[in-house]
Amino acid sequence: MKLAAQVIDIQKHYDLGSVVVKALRGVSVDFPHGDFVAIMGASGSGKSTLLNLLGALDRPTHGEYIIGGRPVSSISDDDLSAIRNEMIGFIFQSYNLIPQYTVIENIEVPLHYRAGYPSISAKDRKHIMELGDMVGLGDRMDHRPYQLSGGQQQRVAIARALVNNPQIILADEPTGNLDSSTEAEIMEILCNLNAEGRTIIMVTHENSVAKMAKRQIFMKDGIVAGEGFFPG
Amino acid sequence: MPNLLRTIQLAMKSLMLHKLRAGLTMLGMVLGVSSVIAMLAIGRGAKEQAQKQVLKLGATNIIIRSVKPPPESAVNSGGASVLRYGLLRKDYDLLNKTIPTITQAIPIRELNKAAWHRHHEITARIVGCTADYLDINHLNMAQGRFITDDDRQQKKNIAVLASGTADELFQYENPVRQSVKIGSKFYRIVGVTIPRQASAAIGGSMSGQDYNQDIYIPLETMRVRMGDLNIDRTAGSFSSEYWELSQVTLRVDSQDRVVETANVIRESMKQNHKTDSDYAIVVPLELLKQAEQMGIIFNVVLGSIAAISLLVGGIGIMNIMLATVTERTREIGIRRALGARRRDITIQFLTETIVLSGTGGIIGILLGLSTKYAFAGIRTFVESFIFEGGKAGSDFAKMFSEMRPEPVPWSLPLAFFISVGIGIIFGIYPARAAAKLDPIEALRHE
Ligand SMILES: Nc1ncnc2c1ncn2[C@@H]1O[C@H](COP(=O)(O)OP(=O)(O)OP(=O)(O)O)[C@@H](O)[C@H]1O
Numbered sequence A: 001m002k003l004a005a006q007v008i009d010i011q012k013h014y015d016l017g018s019v020v021v022k023a024l025r026g027v028s029v030d031f032p033h034g035d036f037v038a039i040m041g042a043s044g045s046g047k048s049t050l051l052n053l054l055g056a057l058d059r060p061t062h063g064e065y066i067i068g069g070r071p072v073s074s075i076s077d078d079d080l081s082a083i084r085n086e087m088i089g090f091i092f093q094s095y096n097l098i099p100q101y102t103v104i105e106n107i108e109v110p111l112h113y114r115a116g117y118p119s120i121s122a123k124d125r126k127h128i129m130e131l132g133d134m135v136g137l138g139d140r141m142d143h144r145p146y147q148l149s150g151g152q153q154q155r156v157a158i159a160r161a162l163v164n165n166p167q168i169i170l171a172d173e174p175t176g177n178l179d180s181s182t183e184a185e186i187m188e189i190l191c192n193l194n195a196e197g198r199t200i201i202m203v204t205h206e207n208s209v210a211k212m213a214k215r216q217i218f219m220k221d222g223i224v225a226g227e228g229f230f231p232g
Numbered sequence B: 001m002p003n004l005l006r007t008i009q010l011a012m013k014s015l016m017l018h019k020l021r022a023g024l025t026m027l028g029m030v031l032g033v034s035s036v037i038a039m040l041a042i043g044r045g046a047k048e049q050a051q052k053q054v055l056k057l058g059a060t061n062i063i064i065r066s067v068k069p070p071p072e073s074a075v076n077s078g079g080a081s082v083l084r085y086g087l088l089r090k091d092y093d094l095l096n097k098t099i100p101t102i103t104q105a106i107p108i109r110e111l112n113k114a115a116w117h118r119h120h121e122i123t124a125r126i127v128g129c130t131a132d133y134l135d136i137n138h139l140n141m142a143q144g145r146f147i148t149d150d151d152r153q154q155k156k157n158i159a160v161l162a163s164g165t166a167d168e169l170f171q172y173e174n175p176v177r178q179s180v181k182i183g184s185k186f187y188r189i190v191g192v193t194i195p196r197q198a199s200a201a202i203g204g205s206m207s208g209q210d211y212n213q214d215i216y217i218p219l220e221t222m223r224v225r226m227g228d229l230n231i232d233r234t235a236g237s238f239s240s241e242y243w244e245l246s247q248v249t250l251r252v253d254s255q256d257r258v259v260e261t262a263n264v265i266r267e268s269m270k271q272n273h274k275t276d277s278d279y280a281i282v283v284p285l286e287l288l289k290q291a292e293q294m295g296i297i298f299n300v301v302l303g304s305i306a307a308i309s310l311l312v313g314g315i316g317i318m319n320i321m322l323a324t325v326t327e328r329t330r331e332i333g334i335r336r337a338l339g340a341r342r343r344d345i346t347i348q349f350l351t352e353t354i355v356l357s358g359t360g361g362i363i364g365i366l367l368g369l370s371t372k373y374a375f376a377g378i379r380t381f382v383e384s385f386i387f388e389g390g391k392a393g394s395d396f397a398k399m400f401s402e403m404r405p406e407p408v409p410w411s412l413p414l415a416f417f418i419s420v421g422i423g424i425i426f427g428i429y430p431a432r433a434a435a436k437l438d439p440i441e442a443l444r445h446e
């Protein structure tokens, strides 16, 4: 089976001078296309570190990460930016919208960094409006983040993650700041995206959220402690 | 390269978030750029002013004037003795005959005297002159004729009136063929000149001439009828002064030899004069040099202001941009996560800096262009305050009163490019600092 992403015995060390923090101590996981994975584990077990590596925001200290068939160690910084732009959509716990921009402008941001810097076309605009409708923000497109609720902000972030039609969606505790009914709505959107064929890798502490994924990975002290189907 | 217009739009949007901050940051640029514009405008104005003056006085002319020595150097203590000073006919003959580069030498003698026609009386400037006087002063006849060589040789009792004199003495009558009484003697009027604008004062040694209060008579006639001694009985005491000529205008054969000739004249004048305190040599061409020197002084002053403001302005911009980068660290992290390359971040912040400094530059240019009007204001102020005190601070006041700043067209693009350049120089460091941030750290930044 062709893999969307693959980590092979990766380690991530943080050299703090006096001590070396080993956030990841040899993790190997395969992510086939169309996978929907929930990464679980105690605080400090290395979930976010793994997700950042998967998102090509960082490089492993040891081991290899292969995305789109290419090993990250052989890819230049600029090309990693291009990979983040084209192949990956990020969703963060704290939404991370740009405060001075409207909803539309926030969703547009990844379009500005496309290869060759094409300007935003009428087709792009139509696409943005469709995404807004899909996440249920059709009437809020001219608002700014501070005028929106947490759930609405996270919908903007999802629309933004989708604007370049990426294969992989990475979400770090996407519902961590939300109440349970909003959580359910966000999870429904993610499930629909997975049903469309996108690979979704999500970090969560909530069993209720994790059980909506196809499989779960449990981390402990920088290694994968267990893998399986909920409640595995 | 990302879409330029779009990048500029984004930069403006970010700057508009802090309007007051952006405005204050621009001040240094505004001052610096306007100083550059003003500096060049003043330099050009001073030069053009001098050129105009030189043109009026004649670029090939050298003017020697009699100067009444200051009282302390006058040897005569007794009130009745005669004060002798000024140009001599000997000087005139010497210069005219021994210096080959002089093509023409025009002597005059002038004094103020009362003139009458019936019951009308005015104080006129009586000018004893030659036929060339008309030409060299760019005067024209309204009617009749000017003094001729013949008039001089025969020492005729004739006079030519300036328009102002004619109007005052004769009012609605035609003065030609009538006569005017100067002192105790009558002169027949043969012509009237057209009004002429007063010439500017030159070199601090000669007051501006108002040609409208003149009466012209042949130089030789003046000598026989009035003599060289002038007795002034005004104000109780009476003083007598002796001078032969008031002014000699010398025309040099070519402009290249004016300075050289002026030096020869300075030497020759020593032959008949022990000191140089009773005459002054004015070389209009040298006024140009003076104007250039004044321009240099202004350029140094304004240039320093410009350089300091631009430096301080640039540092201020850099400071603000560094603060902005810190403030927007999270935004930088977000953009990096969404696919921005380091270069994109550099360009974004560099553009913001350039827009900031460029806007300051444009405002500075507009301000610099208004120096013309600012100077008009300063001039009015200086003239009304400093000139009231007579000669006090007159050099400074004169400098201002003669200054007409004229913006130099190419200084506008120059100033704009300077401001953009400052933006690039002082913006590159903060922009690189922004681009260097680690994306994950930046995302974590609170
Ligand atoms: N930049 C860093 N410098 C030093 N240590 C770091 C850094 N980033 C992470 N760590 C350490 O690596 C370990 C794993 O951190 P990570 O953020 O991956 O945990 P996590 O599983 O996401 O925890 P949480 O559930 O609280 O988000 C922690 O011990 C953390 O202190």
Ligand SMILES: [Mg+2]
Residues within 6 Å of the ligand: A047, A048, A049, A172
């Ligand atoms: Mg985490």
